[in-house]
Amino acid sequence: MERLNQIIAAHAGREGPLLPILHDVQAEYGHVSEEAVRAIALALNLSRAEVHGVVSFYHDFHAEPEAKPVLKLCRAEACQARGVEALAAGLAENHRVKIETVYCLGLCSVGPNAMVGSKVHARLDAAKLGALVEALA
């Protein structure tokens, strides 16, 4: 709770502080809890509904923590043109890793691409993607 208040205090003076606060809370706790929503709403003089509305709007913020490690696989057009759909279909089921769809990592000339944390991987084939998933599991 103390850390939460520190995060809020660090951004409170900025213009439009809600997104920077939510980013930090998400990074710190892995999700934006009901408790955090209450505290943020109180500090920014917003209703809980308003804060909840923002949390639920953006793909990056989660109300519940994600237990499994996440691999973000780009499945936008440029990666489709380079065969990501076949790659995704052939991916062996793995219950210990969450494969999340992302639309575009901006590496559209060297797809299929994936991102783990902030590390990006290009020119994936079945073997490389399989190895990435295995390394996470």
Add this chain to the structure above:
Amino acid sequence: MTPNNAIGVRISDDALALACGADEVAAAFVAAGCTVERVSSWGMHWLEPLVEIDGEGFGPLEPSDVAAVLAGASAKAIGRIEDHPFIAKQQRFTFARAGKTQALSLDDYAAHGGWHGLAKARELGPEATIAQVTESGLRGRGGAGFPAGIKWTTVAKAAGTQKYIVCNADEGDSATFADRMVMEGDPFMLIEGMAIAALAVGAHRGYVYIRSEYPHAIAKMEAAVRACAQLVAPFELEVRVGAGAYVCGEETSLLNSLEGKRGEVRAKPPLPALEGLFGKPTVVNNVLTLAAVPWIMANGAAAYAQVGYGRSKGTMPIQLAGNIKHGGLFEVGFGVTLGELVMTVGGGTASGRPVRAVQVGGPLGAYHTPAEFHLPFDYETFAANDGLIGHAGLTVFDDTVDMSAQARFAMEFCAVESCGKCTPCRIGSTRGVELIDRIRAKGGRQPDRVEALPQMHNARKVERSLADEITLLEDLCETMKFGSLCALGGFTPYPVLSALRNFPEDFGADAAKEAAE
């Protein structure tokens, strides 16, 4: 023989190079005793990781290739990089420094023509600066193509002392990466462009709104903003990070997001130029628009306007992506034909199969066929041919593509990313997915239980044929095109209708014709 430590090796530290293994290659050169400098990317992506030694290029390298390169016996040598046809054919204004400088080196930036534009703007003053931008013919590079000078004039003349410069760096379109390359390769250029805009319209604060999928660009921009704060003062600049919503690339939705709200689109008017961020007059420009400004100021509007085609002045950093042999960044004056870009520069498909479709302008752009390869790259020409150039990303597909699947994806993407504010986009896209699914299943549709009720006077009581379903899809697209608040719902019909018109065989056109006969 030269000792290795005297050999200067240049390798990009752009996200794309890193994704292709540039760090591992750099480490191998360091281990061999070389001095490694991490620079911006040349934009020849099929050659990444590309290594430059005394102007000579080698790529795509793996750590195991290092010994051969140092021995002068590498099969991956491509000759002098600057003489490579992919580079030699370009007119690089915005990307003049690409591959040549370290992204975060103020010395490099200053030594390669940096800050001349801002100095010129300070010398000329606000009015003459706006006049230069207007005369250059620079248009919004985000896709709308609105003249930058007119937007700036509106903001400059707007009442109030508090004004903002907002840079739209929410580059969510598939096939586009030029914004990312500017931010990761030449961040000071973008900052200089924003500082010039601020001076021109009388703003003191600016924001760069970068999508969260670009962690490397965010880190570099934040470092660059800190490093040059004194040079652009009194203008204050801050980096803000998006949160995974594609629609926030739409300017009014981006402003809401910056304000800390849901990224829902606003109705226009009021224009952001008059009531933008926090209700204040705001310039919202794309990264490439602002990044073009320092060159225009330093070299003069006439030099910029001299290049181009029709009303599309200057150069466009075109992004060659998807199934293309030579993918990367190709900056050239407007007017180059689509066929030159795909076949001559891009070398056709990476798979070696024939090109079947090229989507121009990202997920909201039309699918073109090789029959349209004669079209010159220009805002008006593409608009007249039921397409758009958007942010100038080209996605090439070979003949294995199923165009009805691509049309379905366009609708699905719209359904996933819709902000939900207007009905045609929010609901139309979902109905579009269902409709295309039925078309793909080649089935018509019987009236459902609700439609069959006697009180449903207007509902159709007889079976819909496949041809009826296609007419319904066209109808739905018209509704979305003219009824949506922003380009997401409004432009989703472009890929859908172009796929339908240019590739009717993928939508069971033969079956529909047979059934009709």
